[in-house]
Amino acid sequence: MSDFINQFWADYVTWITLASIAACALLLWITARKKVPVRADNTTGHVWDEDLREANNPLPMWWVGLFVITIVFGLIYLALYPGLGRSDGRLGWSAQGQYQAERTQAQTAMEPVYAAWRDLPIEKIAHDPAARGVGERIFMNNCAQCHASDARGSRGFPNLTDDDWLHGGSPEAILQTITKGREGVMPPMAAAVGTSDEVRNLAQYVLSLSGRSTDSVRAQLGRSKFSACAACHGIGGVGNPALGAPRLNDEVWLHGFGEEAIVSIINNGKHNTMPAQEGRLTEAQIRVVGAYVWGLSNKAAH
Numbered sequence: 139m140s141d142f143i144n145q146f147w148a149d150y151v152t153w154i155t156l157a158s159i160a161a162c163a164l165l166l167w168i169t170a171r172k173k174v175p176v177r178a179d180n181t182t183g184h185v186w187d188e189d190l191r192e193a194n195n196p197l198p199m200w201w202v203g204l205f206v207i208t209i210v211f212g213l214i215y216l217a218l219y220p221g222l223g224r225s226d227g228r229l230g231w232s233a234q235g236q237y238q239a240e241r242t243q244a245q246t247a248m249e250p251v252y253a254a255w256r257d258l259p260i261e262k263i264a265h266d267p268a269a270r271g272v273g274e275r276i277f278m279n280n281c282a283q284c285h286a287s288d289a290r291g292s293r294g295f296p297n298l299t300d301d302d303w304l305h306g307g308s309p310e311a312i313l314q315t316i317t318k319g320r321e322g323v324m325p326p327m328a329a330a331v332g333t334s335d336e337v338r339n340l341a342q343y344v345l346s347l348s349g350r351s352t353d354s355v356r357a358q359l360g361r362s363k364f365s366a367c368a369a370c371h372g373i374g375g376v377g378n379p380a381l382g383a384p385r386l387n388d389e390v391w392l393h394g395f396g397e398e399a400i401v402s403i404i405n406n407g408k409h410n411t412m413p414a415q416e417g418r419l420t421e422a423q424i425r426v427v428g429a430y431v432w433g434l435s436n437k438a439a440h
Contacts, residue, residue, distance in 0.1 A: 148223030163209050252422035260309035264433035273430025276423055289434050299434045302390045306379040313428045319414030322382045326407040330366040341400040347375040347387040
């Protein structure tokens with residue numbers, strides 16, 4: 139229980155827990171010693187609703203025994219396992235420790251399976267049906283939550299089945315992305331662009347880069363403002379994988395299409411994070427799932 143903000147709360151929980159157990163034991167002891175006057179008909183003399191009388195029947199011994207066992211069990215459990223403030227218990231058990239042990243056991247059991255692909259190039263691993271099956275299961279368990287089960291992504295989460303890659307689609311780039319993660323930052327650019335009308339003119343120009351129907355006059359007015367964007371997105375919006383800057387001259391719109399979506403990003407910027415899988419997945423697992431992802435956009439590998 140190391141998540142307490144200070145020792146006071148750890149002590150508070152400890153004393154409340156022990157006091158509650160002690161109170162249960164005290165209650166049982168008091169009720170066992172208390173003698174209630176009994177009449178000849180085995181009632182206490184208390185009458186409700188004119189004819190309801192309270193009988194003086196003692197608690198069943200099996201119930202008393204279970205109550206005592208529960209108290210003893212609670213004390214033993216708290217001595218062996220975490221439960222009293224910051225105490226780790228005599229056994230030193232923790233959910234995290236058990237998870238790590240089970241994870242290590244599973245990795246050890248799977249090691250012979252991954253050994254067959256350890257030294258193979260990503261392209262060859264992607265060509266192996268068994269490896270693709272294992273990679274798909276890893277993907278479903280660790281990647282599908284964001285990129286969807288069919289790997290086509292959704293708004294804000296890239297499609298992994300096409301050839302549009304923010305940081306490059308080579309096997310090396312994919313493995314680097316999975317291993318170390320990515321941090322994508324588009325700063326708010328409205329101040330560098332100018333007025334709200336100039337921002338909208340720029341949005342029209344950006345739309346024109348992908349051949350979309352636009353207001354040609356406003357797009358031409360926004361052309362000169364694109365210089366503030368070209369430093370990352372390149373002249374003509376060709377993108378820059380080294381910076382993770384997306385192409386603006388294709389049909390792929392990660393954060394929504396249209397003037398309003400573009401204006402919003404220019405005004406507010408955008409911050410995306412791809413979490414690193416290093417530490418969660420083994421090197422062998424990363425290679426197999428990386429081969430699976432690479433194969434999604436290189437169907438000829440199958």
